[in-house]
Amino acid sequence: MARAANYDRDAALDAAMTVFWRKGFHATSLKDLEAALSMKPGSIYAAFESKENLYLLALQRYFEASRRGFRTQLAGFDSPLAGLASQFQSYVDLADEDATRQACMLMKTLVDTRSTDPKIAEVSKSYLEAICAEFAQAFEAARDLGEISADADPKRLARRYQANITALRVELQRGTSDADVANLAADMTQETLGLRVGA
Secondary structure, eight states: OOOOOSOOHHHHHHHHHHHHHHHOTTTOOHHHHHHHHTOOHHHHHHHHSSHHHHHHHHHHHHHHHHHHHHHHHHHTOSSHHHHHHHHHHHHHTOOTTOGGGSOOHHHHHHHHHTTTOHHHHHHHHHHHHHHHHHHHHHHHHHHHTTSBOTTOOHHHHHHHHHHHHHHHHHHHHTTOOHHHHHHHHHHHHHHHHTTBTTO
8 A cells, every 4th residue: 555645644534524524434535535645545545544534533623613612612611501693693703614504514413324324423422412412511500500490401401502503504505695694693692691599
């Protein structure tokens, strides 16, 4: 097998993530990867073993960046509930060229590979569950601080919250008007803040 030439692994994985996120696992060709990574086929396989493995590494990169972004956003607020609510507006504020305006790569992967590549689909599902667990921890923190009812179910709230985030990103990808997206985000923000005790 050809030895991989010198390359920037982080840059290559970022490039792979970008093209896979946009086109999906099946629709991304080797030529797409060659162009995106500026690497020859032999070097790609020497560095990453297979298209599937490269996809899994790109998916892991996306997951870790998403989790890190959520934690950073949440850390900017003294109130966990306010931090959670702020996520919706953060999508409204995205620049037109921001890749995050696309639907979630994890969800797109699950839809794309569930019936054809169960290994990839299962990894994507596990990452979605891990992100949901992050949301649940934030709701649990809000409950512990007395922001939301003591009998609130953080896991149930997290699933609803994740569904809202997914729906908002789908609206962004389908090209819904900025005004309608802003209204939807405002409704979701209000729903989250409405959980506050005494709201």
